[in-house]
Amino acid sequence: MAHPALTRQESTTATEAAVRKLKHDIMSGVLAPDSQLKMRELKSRYGIGATPMREALAQLAAEGFVHQRAQKGFRVPPVSIEELIDITKTRQIAEGEAIRLAIEHATEAWEEEIVSSFHVLARAIDHTKAGKKDRDHFEERHHRFHRALISSCPLKSLREFCDDLYVRKTRYRRLLGSYGFTAKEVIGEHRLLMDAVLDRDVPRAQAVIRQHIGITADVIAEVLRAKNPVKVTTEKRKRAKTNAR
Amino acid sequence: MAHPALTRQESTTATEAAVRKLKHDIMSGVLAPDSQLKMRELKSRYGIGATPMREALAQLAAEGFVHQRAQKGFRVPPVSIEELIDITKTRQIAEGEAIRLAIEHATEAWEEEIVSSFHVLARAIDHTKAGKKDRDHFEERHHRFHRALISSCPLKSLREFCDDLYVRKTRYRRLLGSYGFTAKEVIGEHRLLMDAVLDRDVPRAQAVIRQHIGITADVIAEVLRAKNPVKVTTEKRKRAKTNAR
């Protein structure tokens, strides 16, 4: 049976489980940016064989969560301020359009989901103590709220694009641990968003979302720059036993 | 190169070759929409083992070129008018923004690439006889021209999104074989695009690109509807020996 290292949830495939866990480990920074992903380590870490491990890597490579070079294996993508800026500006455009469409196609269910996801988010922010588990807890609710804002946008491709950009940016946010906003400020920011959208004020909603996306990125970029003045790329390292669970 | 089954190009991995060929076969309609992709057949068709085949499928599944269901294997994605419309509208928005940015960041190299890719495209259209090889030839040049239009847009994420939408729409175009435009009309359409962009007239360029994207989609949708009044999804079928080469 399959139980070696980590529990494989029932009715789920080994590949799926590996994708989920590997993605999480990359997003949360457990696996450092630019570090090499060696088959040996991955296999034992996630307790599966080469085939599903490789399949998971291929899938994540296609989504951009890992980089691949023929015959050179896989690595965690590096982070760069340039990419953060690119993601941010693109997201300001895409999400601006998505919010406009969402408001133009407003429904009651959409409003309800915004209100309730905001409530849950605000509560999570208040209770968060920056613990590891808490972080996942917060991120899940934060993601849900942002998805809710544009959920009534009828263009699926556009919604998915926004979601992709959201996720890619989240990686940057998470790699920094906490970043100087108080709970009150964070809640306030999101309340502004909710209010503008629920008022169905398109220009204001667009302005607020653009500002929200921009200000967060600015802070992240600043911290990134401070951490690593010139190159962000992590230095070579023999092993990362520390992270090896 | 690119022979029937085997012939793995040097310095290329088996997986990469499989990805390339499988993607082509799906895009060009050699593998019918909604048909099941059986490992046995795929392995022999592309002349590789299970591991790289599976890896290729996983990669294409992440990009949306094949669908996957746990324990049920892989299939060619179905086509639907709804998806075509979704892609079209989203692309009108995304490409409109990308063209605006491209014009705002115009460079000489950008203009040159537009002019030369247009020239090559026009020539290809004139010479095309709708043969199989010719189709690939035309598509390559058509793709190049559309990439050129937005190549000076500084937002990589946005450019890539446009490209993704372009490719997804191309599948619909290709699945229809030819569709009632004369060579002169097609060239004229693209010349309008080129002129508007080179004049650096943002509103006009946006209008033309939106119209260009929309009109093509309208024609495709019409043909699709005619072909398959109710459901587009292909009927079940035991085997597709015809295609199995």
Place this chain on the structure above:
DNA sequence: AAAACGAAAAATATCGATATTTTCTTCCTA
């Protein structure tokens, strides 16, 4: 007959071992 059951067959998912390529060491040479 329709539903329900249960092997047998087929297809998917996974593993362990092997072939291939890259990287690292060591030793030789100019």
Place this chain on the structure above:
DNA sequence: TAGGAAGAAAATATCGATATTTTTCGTTTT
């Protein structure tokens, strides 16, 4: 002593076989 083969070690990519799950198709039961 820097440069560079040559061989060893490590890592990647691939294959063939096996375990697991789904599908098929007679057969039985109501």
